[in-house]
Amino acid sequence: MVSELIMTVTDRNTEEIILEAACTIFFQKGFAGARMQEIADSAGINKALLHYYYRSKDQLFEAVFNRALISFLPTIKIALEAEMPLTQKIAKFVENYVDVLIANPHIPAFVIHELNTDPNRVVLKLKSHGVDPRIILRQVDEAIAAGEIRAINGEHFLINLLSLCIFPFVARPVAQGILQKSNEEYTLFLQQRKSEILEFVMQSIKAS
Amino acid sequence: MVSELIMTVTDRNTEEIILEAACTIFFQKGFAGARMQEIADSAGINKALLHYYYRSKDQLFEAVFNRALISFLPTIKIALEAEMPLTQKIAKFVENYVDVLIANPHIPAFVIHELNTDPNRVVLKLKSHGVDPRIILRQVDEAIAAGEIRAINGEHFLINLLSLCIFPFVARPVAQGILQKSNEEYTLFLQQRKSEILEFVMQSIKAS
DNA sequence: ATTTGGTTTAACCAGATGGTCAAAAGTACA
DNA sequence: TGTACTTTTGACCATCTGGTTAAACCAAAT
Missing domain, CATH: 1.10.10.60 (Homeodomain-like)
Known part of the structure; x- marks a missing residue:
């Protein structure tokens, strides 16, 4: 024993x-x-x-890929699928998710590249861990009906939210080059985005 | 002859x-x-x-990478550096750029991955073709001063704009999976984004 | 027809790469 | 100490891969 x-x-x-x-x-x-x-x-x-x-290399890779997904999907899943007022949910999602990204900055580009290279390899895994968008899509429609936000397309809104959070990490070399920032400056920039994204999104969807 | x-x-x-x-x-x-x-x-x-x-493979790759940059940077460069009223410029940029992306959907993920894998390889080339953000950043500040838009951070705004345009292309497999769309449906979705992004952004920055 | 120049090919090479194996090293237990 | 077990290693192998070379091909000019 x-x-x-x-x-x-x-x-x-x-x-x-x-x-x-x-x-x-x-x-x-x-x-x-x-x-x-x-x-x-x-x-x-x-x-x-x-x-x-x-x-084999394949099996080692699969273990790595699993770990990558496990680092990410739970956070996004919990945030998006939770029952919580929409605006509060958005705030929580942006904050949590950007924090996860700061802690694991290389994972999104990795997953994206491998999925583009060979979509079949792990498409099943993505589905099993899959994020269910229906809850937040319904919440968006309800919020529109209740007059809390202006009429927006839920799917585009969801993709917008993900884009704003994730893209600055996957395209870091390009973005950092365009803005001519040092590593430290760009890291600070990423920190600031939590509040910037939230304000940007909220201003966009608020009822006018 | x-x-x-x-x-x-x-x-x-x-x-x-x-x-x-x-x-x-x-x-x-x-x-x-x-x-x-x-x-x-x-x-x-x-x-x-x-x-x-x-x-050699390296030289062939360099030719490919050059072509990739040439397909992209001129459009983004002209759009961002042109002297044109800000709101008009944003509209033109989104429309032109998403069209270029639809015509060359694989290039962004390719460039991003190669830049992440070996930032040194072509960082010089990126700089020579480099996008100069100063003009649009100045325009943003002027528009704020003139009361045309609310007070926003120009750098975050620029990254937001690029994120909204590019991310749905680089993360297509993931996004398509989450939204459970067929290829045709997702292609249509990408077309719609031209107007969706524009409205999303304009609503967000308009003077309140 | 022959020569001359670039173009295209089949065959080949050296080194890298994923993977294997038998033996050595370490560890718990009798 | 000796035995049974897992862990770790150096040496090795088959294959793949980028790259080379010499010869064949082909169109144009003389």
């Missing part, structure tokens, strides 16, 4: 070290650009050990 | 065929995921011919 516990702990450690190294490399270079050897080096272990824990 | 002309034409044709095939493959799979053999097959030629016209 003791031995099992200890071994399991050791397992988890090495497995976890590998997975973290794999995340770093895969997030930055994508599936095709990542090298097993580089991941092994980054984890400080032998390449054969990668295959001992994760049998 | 005649022979030169004919040869040049032939050159251009093969070169162009290769470049177009390379664009298709590189745009979809990125630099690391693209295979020279696949590009050759797609162009219907021998692999050695790729190296005859473009000496």
